Amino acid sequence: MVKTVNAPDGFEGPGFFATGVDKIIGLARANSLWPLPFATSCCGIEFMATMGSNYDLARFGMERMSFSPRQADVLLVAGTIAKKLGPVLKQVYDQMAEPRWVIAIGACASSGGIFDTYSVLQGIDKVIPVDVYVPGCPPRPEQIIDGIIKLQELVKHESGNRRNSPEYKALKDSYQIS
Numbered sequence: 001m002v003k004t005v006n007a008p009d010g011f012e013g014p015g016f017f018a019t020g021v022d023k024i025i026g027l028a029r030a031n032s033l034w035p036l037p038f039a040t041s042c043c044g045i046e047f048m049a050t051m052g053s054n055y056d057l058a059r060f061g062m063e064r065m066s067f068s069p070r071q072a073d074v075l076l077v078a079g080t081i082a083k084k085l086g087p088v089l090k091q092v093y094d095q096m097a098e099p100r101w102v103i104a105i106g107a108c109a110s111s112g113g114i115f116d117t118y119s120v121l122q123g124i125d126k127v128i129p130v131d132v133y134v135p136g137c138p139p140r141p142e143q144i145i146d147g148i149i150k151l152q153e154l155v156k157h158e159s160g161n162r163r164n165s166p167e168y169k170a171l172k173d174s175y176q177i178s
């Protein structure tokens with residue numbers, strides 16, 4: 001069965017439907033996200049299962065994984081990130097064009113997880129801003145999909161001006177992101 005997305009909020013009458021440009025853009029973006037998987041360890045294996053036929057991430061309009069940051073708009077970070085890898089992760093994020101979003105998959109990416117050690121970054125939000133955190137060690141594919149659906153809701157309702165707002169600029173400045 002083919003399932004189409006619901007129309008955004010708007011006004012309708014006989015023969016017409018009107019809505020905002022922001023809502024149309026949000027709807028299109030939310031259903032055509034191109035993820036870049038940045039997988040370093042066990043959570044990456046769960047993500048591979050999420051891509052497999054049982055869970056089939058392609059159902060969400062996200063079939064096309066990108067391994068180039070310049071052709072991706074969602075960074076999926078799955079796994080333990082060593083402090084030495086932090087600058088690499090930040091460089092990958094820097095190379096993505098706006099608008100871009102980030103999901104931290106699992107305890108390690110979200111907070112360092114069980115690795116409270118000198119060498120492990122205690123959460124990727126120490127180097128880049130994160131939009132959605134997926135808990136679990138590892139999270140099941142259902143949880144990863146739930147995180148992606150939550151991101152789709154954020155994308156759908158993002159204001160068209162957000163990326164030019166002083167608040168967004170302040171957020172980027174706090175991470176020294178150009």
Ligand code: SF4
Nearest residue numbers: 042043107108137138
């Ligand atoms: S959260 Fe758990 S499963 Fe995921 S990378 Fe860390 S140790 Fe592995």
